[in-house]
Amino acid sequence: MRPASSWLAGLAPRPPQAELGPLQLAWLGDAVWELHHRLQRCQRPGRSHTLHQEVVQVVRADAQALALEKLDQQLTDAERDLVRRGRNRAGRGPRRGDAAAYGQATGLEALLGWLFLHEPARLAELLDHLQEIDP
Secondary structure: OOOHHHHHHHOOOOOOOOOOOHHHHHHHHHHHHHHHHHHHHHOOOOOHHHHHHHHHHHHOHHHHHHHHHHHHHHOOHHHHHHHHHHHHOOOOOOOOOOHHHHHHHHHHHHHHHHHHHHOHHHHHHHHHHHHHHOO
């Protein structure tokens, strides 16, 4: 079976002319994260509502913060800096949510967005690592 992130190989992202800010990268990274999880689930049978609910559980801020925690030892100093920049720009988040988890999630999303544009092979490596430790 192909690694979960092999879908990245078929995409040829073009980095934008100007560097994107942390929140723009996080917005893009959010889409990358959700697409990654949707593609994992669409390869198995199930009702679309059930599959959607499974994806919702892993794209929530608290689940993303946990994923970042699991990745921490794999990250380079430059990647940690991207996470920090995203986390610092996150704001408070939803009223009922945990502000710290929201910041961590935004940091993860900023990293994913940047890697998608600039280092898709590294993005695939990190997504595969998460898949290996938490299938």
